[in-house]
Amino acid sequence: MTDSLTETVAAPVTAPTVPTAAPPTLSIARRGRNRVQTYGPPLLVLGGILAVWYIVSALLGRRNFLLPFPHKIFTEGFFNLGVLTDIGEGLYRTGFVALVGLAIAMIIGIVWAIAMSQARWIERSLFPYAVILQCIPILALVPLIGFWFGYAFFPRVVVCVMIALFPMVSNTLFGLQSVDRAQRELFKLQGASRWTVLTKLEFPTALPAIFAGMRISAGLAIVGAIVGDFFFRRGQPGIGALISNYQSRVQGPELFASIISASLLGVVIFAIFGWLGKRAVGKWYDFGER
């Protein structure tokens, strides 16, 4: 890895040393430089992090279970079939809880936002509670949720819903309200009913914002499911419980492998919902991404 890094980094350094180079040579150099500019810096940072990691790990000596050598995360973590199975199962359970929570948050959030978009007084009555929900530190409520709903599947879902709800509400509301005035009048001139305006104008207009909210909520739902795993250990807890177990058993490499997996789950869910949004509205809506 270090070799390929120095190679790619070397290219732009040598290129400008040929000031009288012909245009084609220059453009090749420039293309190479673009690729280096895109991938070079993050790879350099990764290389740096790994180097520091190895050094600290070596310095820790016998106590390096706190920070195992990066390759050990693979040899003792991911490549260990037992560990891998546990992680896979944990991810599945956590993912399932998160998706159920997300689905419920989506339904409640969209309905809540539509209700608010129908009348000013409803918005004024309900929006403060959406904000309050967002401001409550969910962790403070977690014991209460367990107290009420037990310590198995359902309370885990409740945590996900509470944490994922606000972006759905606020994004949907924002989307519904971003309808162009002239477009609204176009419908009004034809005497369109409220329902028609909602289904043929407001909701389609709101879709890009709804998908953006969904993507944020999806990431939060994963966080909620893992928090739920920490607190509610009955039933079939997921990757959060596994992380907690490895930590208490001082299994460093396994702990790191499970944390990395949980992070990947978040990234994958985020990407899937981004992709879904693009599939759904990307044809006519530009999300402004590369």
Add this chain to the structure above:
Amino acid sequence: MTTQTMNRTLLDFTDVAMTFPDGTVALSGVNLTVKAGEFVTVVGPSGCGKSTLLRIASGLEKASHGVAELSTDRIGYVFQDATLLPWRTVESNVELLAELHGTGKSERRDKAKEAIDLVGLGGFEKHLPKALSGGMKMRTSLARSLTLDPEIFLFDEPFGALDEITRERLNDELIRLFIEKQFAGLFITHSVSEAVYLSTKVIVMSGRPGKIVDTFDVPFPMPRDPDIRFTGEFAELVGEVSHALREGHS
């Protein structure tokens, strides 16, 4: 077109005034008629209440004083922007109004097809608005209103954002449609030459509060010859209208 339908009054403003809740007087003492076969253009400085006039005519806004009477419910309304729904194709955008009126699927498809052909967008039925130029978007918007078979068309500076060449071409298309579909027109613009070229009557408004200061009949025959723009009579009329506009403004 018989003389009877020619003379039918479609839009009648009697002493219309508009004062907004914040006290702004947008219009005062406006008397105006648009008859079948007429194409009336209103020119005036920006902020003189031209758009308000059109909004009152369409029923989007209610006059605070006077009577604005529209004797047909077949109204076409063309906004400043094309106001197309970006997720719908050209075809489906053009079908929208008929759809909102509950017209059956096959009938509105036929109507849309006819309107699309009429504005010269054949072949672009399946395109999304974002793939269209500004002029094509406006054509789509026109086609959408044409599906209603309007007796009167209200235009709110529809070509203001387009470049000169596109605007002139669309002016000619509009005249062609005006002759072919025999609708009356009430057209808002701030371009004097566009007003003179398009219309049978030009109304000049003054700013704040919006008042009608002068009315000019345009004697040139329809359809208009594009080269009429370069004749002395045309220039003279444009000059007179501009003069009235400037006097009303000061």
